[in-house]
Amino acid sequence: MIVGVQPLAGFDKLLHYRVPEALRAHLRPGQLVRIPIVNRQHLGLVLETDAVPDVPVEKLKSVSGILHDYPALTPDLLDLARWMHGYYAARMEAVLEAMIPAAVRDGARLKQEKYLAPARALTPDEHAALARKAPKQARLYDFLKQQFHPVKKSLVLSRLDTTAAVAAALVKNGLVREEARHVERVAYADGWSGGEVVAAQPPKLNEEQSAVVGSVSGSLAKGKFAVHLLHGVTGSGKTEVYLRAVEEVLAAGGSAIYLVPEVALTPQTVARLRGRFEAAGHQTVVWHSHLSEGERLDGWTALASGRARVVVGARSAVFAPVHNLRLIVVDEEHEPAYKQDETPRYHGRDVAVYRAKLAGAVCLLGSATPSLESVANVRAGKYHLNTLTKRVDDKQLPDIHVVDMRVEIMRTRGMVTLSRLLVDHMHRRFERKEQIILFINRRGYSSSMLCRKCGHVEECPHCSVAMTYHRADETLKCHLCGHQRGAPAVCPKCAAPDIRWRGLGTQRVEEAVRRVLPRARLERMDTDTMSKKHRFRQILSDFRAGKIDILIGTQMIGKGLDFPNVTLVGLVDADLSMHVPDFRANERTFQLLVQVAGRAGRGDRAGEVVVQTFTPQSGAIQFARHADFNGFADTELAMRKSFQYPPYRHLIHHLFRGPNPEKIKFYSEHWVKKVEAALGNAVEIRGPSAAPIEKVKDEYRYQVWYFTHRTQKVVTELVKLQSEFAWPEDVTQVLDVDPMSLV
Numbered sequence: 180m181i182v183g184v185q186p187l188a189g190f191d192k193l194l195h196y197r198v199p200e201a202l203r204a205h206l207r208p209g210q211l212v213r214i215p216i217v218n219r220q221h222l223g224l225v226l227e228t229d230a231v232p233d234v235p236v237e238k239l240k241s242v243s244g245i246l247h248d249y250p251a252l253t254p255d256l257l258d259l260a261r262w263m264h265g266y267y268a269a270r271m272e273a274v275l276e277a278m279i280p281a282a283v284r285d286g287a288r289l290k291q292e293k294y295l296a297p298a299r300a301l302t303p304d305e306h307a308a309l310a311r312k313a314p315k316q317a318r319l320y321d322f323l324k325q326q327f328h329p330v331k332k333s334l335v336l337s338r339l340d341t342t343a344a345v346a347a348a349l350v351k352n353g354l355v356r357e358e359a360r361h362v363e364r365v366a367y368a369d370g371w372s373g374g375e376v377v378a379a380q381p382p383k384l385n386e387e388q389s390a391v392v393g394s395v396s397g398s399l400a401k402g403k404f405a406v407h408l409l410h411g412v413t414g415s416g417k418t419e420v421y422l423r424a425v426e427e428v429l430a431a432g433g434s435a436i437y438l439v440p441e442v443a444l445t446p447q448t449v450a451r452l453r454g455r456f457e458a459a460g461h462q463t464v465v466w467h468s469h470l471s472e473g474e475r476l477d478g479w480t481a482l483a484s485g486r487a488r489v490v491v492g493a494r495s496a497v498f499a500p501v502h503n504l505r506l507i508v509v510d511e512e513h514e515p516a517y518k519q520d521e522t523p524r525y526h527g528r529d530v531a532v533y534r535a536k537l538a539g540a541v542c543l544l545g546s547a548t549p550s551l552e553s554v555a556n557v558r559a560g561k562y563h564l565n566t567l568t569k570r571v572d573d574k575q576l577p578d579i580h581v582v583d584m585r586v587e588i589m590r591t592r593g594m595v596t597l598s599r600l601l602v603d604h605m606h607r608r609f610e611r612k613e614q615i616i617l618f619i620n621r622r623g624y625s626s627s628m629l630c631r632k633c634g635h636v637e638e639c640p641h642c643s644v645a646m647t648y649h650r651a652d653e654t655l656k657c658h659l660c661g662h663q664r665g666a667p668a669v670c671p672k673c674a675a676p677d678i679r680w681r682g683l684g685t686q687r688v689e690e691a692v693r694r695v696l697p698r699a700r701l702e703r704m705d706t707d708t709m710s711k712k713h714r715f716r717q718i719l720s721d722f723r724a725g726k727i728d729i730l731i732g733t734q735m736i737g738k739g740l741d742f743p744n745v746t747l748v749g750l751v752d753a754d755l756s757m758h759v760p761d762f763r764a765n766e767r768t769f770q771l772l773v774q775v776a777g778r779a780g781r782g783d784r785a786g787e788v789v790v791q792t793f794t795p796q797s798g799a800i801q802f803a804r805h806a807d808f809n810g811f812a813d814t815e816l817a818m819r820k821s822f823q824y825p826p827y828r829h830l831i832h833h834l835f836r837g838p839n840p841e842k843i844k845f846y847s848e849h850w851v852k853k854v855e856a857a858l859g860n861a862v863e864i865r866g867p868s869a870a871p872i873e874k875v876k877d878e879y880r881y882q883v884w885y886f887t888h889r890t891q892k893v894v895t896e897l898v899k900l901q902s903e904f905a906w907p908e909d910v911t912q913v914l915d916v917d918p919m920s921l922v
């Protein structure tokens with residue numbers, strides 16, 4: 180037996196090994212193995228088991244050992260790895276490292292404990308004989324017989340005050356079996372759910388929900404690949420639909436993967452799944468990067484062994500090695516957080532769809548603001564569309580008031596943080612003891628310092644961006660590279676004392692709120708305040724428990740969370756997401772508005788939203804205000820079509836960076852000529868041009884865009900050309916296929 184192994188040792192080449200007799204029966208494709216390379220042992224993953232080597236068999240070395248009993252990659256995951264390697268232009272090793280948790284690759288041994296359970300039933304005569312001859316054995320046997328599960332040996336022995344010899348005698352006579360089991364460390368076993376009360380009893384579905392569940396069931400019953408897009412307004416009960424689909428899959432013996440865009444949302448979802456399925460004996464595994472090594476390894480083992488059949492997690496949970504995959508749920512499918520911003524730069528949603536295809540499973544994408552990519556797939560007839568148009572129990576969608584900040588500024592003749600309308604509503608809600616959330620998508624105090632005399636704006640010395648003022652510690656910070664300096668009292672350029680702080684950040688909003696509502700209990704939530712590990716959970720559960728009146732935060736608090744007592748949501752600066760050089764800016768703004776509005780009025784009281792903007796007439800704001808998703812999608816898709824932007828063509832982004840701007844410009848221009856010659860009209864090339872942020876961390880950046888209908892072919896060609904091109908040492912280049920951010 181010869182196997183082809185991808186080493187995880189820093190290079191991309193398939194190596195061949197012989198398999199010693201003793202390992203043959205156990206070795207399967209997708210398993211992690213130890214292999215000798217030169218004189219050292221390395222880790223590798225078995226890609227093929229009937230490989231034909233390119234050297235004589237006698238010369239091959241042998242596999243030294245197998246890491247786990249279960250393959251790290253199931254057959255569909257092996258195919259998925261090959262696809263990602265090609266489509267995302269990522270090295271195979273990088274793909275495997277993204278797919279297999281480090282804890283599993285490290286092969287850390289699980290802590291094992293011995294467990295005891297009765298091996299067979301005794302006849303009354305046998306039992307009587309045992310009780311007479313060996314009463315201690317009989318007592319132990321009886322105790323085990325009463326348990327539903329195997330019990331930990333050390334525990335029973337001490338509890339019954341008996342010895343290992345007694346247990347050994349029972350094992351020897353075949354009456355009791357002893358097994359080694361892993362001690363499981365279950366993530367979130369403390370039942371933390373942010374204080375949300377989780378009802379185990381499923382609610383009765385409303386008419387719309389029933390129709391959606393019926394449609395998804397239809398696809399599940401067929402047992403074939405299908406994608407459903409569930410477009411449901413915020414609070415319409417999408418989660419309940421996901422739960423019913425998972426339930427159906429479990430009942431049929433299959434497995435389900437449930438993806439959420441943010442680690443922060445996992446506890447809430449896990450609590451809902453456990454509340455629903457634990458009683459029926461189904462373990463829900465949590466899968467994300469913030470778990471301890473032990474938790475990860477145990478969860479992985481439970482899934483790989485087939486013992487657990489539900490997994491919840493962020494992006495990488497799409498790679499869980501579950502058996503008989505029937506369903507992948509992708510909640511908030513429009514979220515850019517699904518895209519990984521390092522190699523392999525994969526999109527969790529797109530990978531989910533592809534894996535479902537390979538596994539012949541159903542992929543259920545859900546959102547209140549579906550991505551235009553998914554909408555286009557529906558319109559092209561590739562995805563089924565399901566809709567939930569009403570909030571559960573006919574709760575009203577919140578009223579959205581748009582405040583024209585140009586008018587506010589004229590009225591007050593100066594900078595305004597909170598408009599009069601927003602302040603009025605805040606007073607009213609606070610007096611009624613209702614809760615308020617204010618969003619401002621920038622941390623710090625203000626976005627830049629401007630000298631009124633000479634016009635100087637202080638920039639980061641390493642990046643071409645303005646530095647943000649943080650009043651809490653009187654510093655200017657660069658949000659790109661972290662560089663900081665003390666806040667100047669006078670202009671660093673002309674020494675005039677006439678400094679003005681422009682733009683809003685969370686700290687400035689906090690200050691303004693303290694001024695208008697000094698009695699309110701207030702918390703600010705952004706990455707500056709969230710450095711402590713459990714602070715995030717703490718604030719969210721305090722807020723849910725009503726110990727906080729007003730929560731101020733970046734979009735980190737805008738996603739998916741459900742707080743019934745929030746009746747007012749303020750979007751302090753809606754323009755932040757709009758004026759960025761990205762063709763998705765409108766889509767992002769629309770999504771932000773609708774999602775943020777979705778946090779209001781989820782309980783018994785109606786909610787309202789105040790949006791502050793300098794461009795109230797813009798389409799994204801007007802369509803969001805009227806909750807007109809289709810109107811927005813029609814307009815935006817027409818725009819995308821006329822420019823042939825995604826979703827009408829795929830976009831590949833190519834970034835060149837390095838310390839010397841002339842050199843980067845030269846090489847990127849030279850490169851583009853090569854691509855033009857090789858690819859001709861398979862691709863439309865734009866650039867090279869300076870990237871929107873020209874310098875980051877002392878490196879200059881140039882970019883090239885490729886537009887194409889034939890992504891796979893173009894990527895393959897680009898990778899081939901890259902390997903033939905003579906790159907200088909100090910030019911780094913990165914290909915990003917289907918990029919989600921262009922700045």
Ligand code: ADP
Pocket residue numbers: 382383384385388411412413414415416417418419571572741
């Ligand atoms: P979405 O994900 O669409 O924003 P959720 O799934 O969070 O909405 O549902 C909002 C609330 O409504 C939740 O508290 C949920 O338990 C509840 N809910 C969902 N479906 C029903 C139903 N059929 N009857 C009563 N309550 C429901």
Ligand code: ZN
Pocket residue numbers: 639640641642657658659660661662876
């Ligand atoms: Zn910087």
